[in-house]
Amino acid sequence: MTGPAGSPTDSAGEVEAAVVAAFHSDWGRVVATLIRVTGDWDLAEECAQDAFARALERWPRDGVPRNPAAWLTTTARNRALDRLRRAATGAAKLEEVAVISGPDASGEGDDRGFDDSGVEDDRLRLIFTCCHPALSRDAQVALTLRTLAGLTTPEIARAFLVPESTMAQRLVRAKHKIRNAGIPYRVPPAYLLPERTGAVLAVLYLLFNEGYSATTGAELVRVGLCAEAIRLARTLAGLMPDEPEAIGLLALLLLTDARRAARVDDAGDLVPLEEQDRTRWDADSIAEGLDLLDAALRRREPGPYQVQAAIAACHAAAGEAGATDWVEIAALYRELVRMVPSPVVELNRAVAVGMADGAEAGLRLVDGLEESGALAGYHLLSATRADLLRRLGRRAEAAAAYRVALGLASTDAERRYLARRLSQSAESG
Secondary structure (H helix, E strand, O other): OOEOOEOOOOOHHHHHHHHHHHHHHHHHHHHHHHHHHHOOHHHHHHHHHHHHHHHHHHHHHHOOOOOHHHHHHHHHHHHHHHHHHHHOOOHHHHHHHHHHOOOOOOOOOOOOOOOOOOOOOHHHHHHHHHOOOOOOHHHHHHHHHHHOOOOOHHHHHHHHOOOHHHHHHHHHHHHHHHHHOOOOOOOOOHHHOHHHHHHHHHHHHHHHHHHHOOOOEOOOOOHHHHHHHHHHHHHHHHHOOOOHHHHHHHHHHHHHHOOHHHHEOOOOOEOOHHHOOHHHOOHHHHHHHHHHHHHHHOOOOOOHHHHHHHHHHHHHHOOOHHHOOHHHHHHHHHHHHHHOOOHHHHHHHHHHHHHHHOHHHHHHHHHHHHHHOOOOOOHHHHHHHHHHHHHOOOHHHHHHHHHHHHHHOOEHHHHHHHHHHHHHHHHHO
């Protein structure tokens, strides 16, 4: 029978796919709401996890709800209410129970909440709370990726290139500091926004990157995470219309996301930039991104997100791969390295230099990075080296580098791509 909740005849595979899709799109919404109403970060995560587990049990029987986010929020909130009731031994706990079981406990009504910033978005409040200046930058980003994006500790550790135990300790310390310091769960008033702007922009950038190029799993692209990062970046740009880097970040995300449909083929395999069907790029997103970039650059306060958006604009302007202005891109990366002296940015510059000045020039930069050890265990370092060696005709060395990259890659799509490249190099060697 098909009722309001959905169809209980859905196959197990369809239900599992629906739960995975809901996790990608709604985890942050559920956790952010529970943190607001309970004030307990660990309880929020545990009850959210329980709600998704219950969905796997109940949706095959009852059908996928028409509003999965509301079902998950209600289930998680009820679980939190049960936990608080069992622990309610004093007035403070009873007050928590009263708050969580208040008039919007159904999860069907307005679940956004309000604070004195005028921003009605729990997820943006969550980001600003995670980005409180009392926390280190790494802790800010890691905590947001855990609570908002639902990344596991191992996934976050891989993104930061640190051991899992180190990341676990970092997350625990960050939560304790928020609780012990009484850091408020809110978007701060306007005069306090600048001190958190850099951290919030960094979080949104990494949130988008995790969606556009997942650190692990069967899918290379997590569409819901990309959309969420863009939505939050758009909200932030509206909140800070005079901040050129907020506008620049939104431009960057739109220009990059415009290529998403062409980034994987129908089989889910990675398609490198030079082989993408550019007619599949989203012209509307490109146009909006270019307009936003122009608006940001007119303020003459350049920053790293504007520079990266300018790089993305160079790609967007090229109707075919051969028309790409790699000389300009290499120059922009040189400026970006000056602003953000990161080994990952250096690696991206090496790719651009390899295209602008020849593979040999790019390989020299990659060899320097490899010797420094700064990107040890980072599969894209070996993949970039392999590609440059392949272009130089050094097939045996390229095959060896592809083998290293293949052993380090953590997504199925990237592994398949690297395996193809390895096979091609081996056949030609």
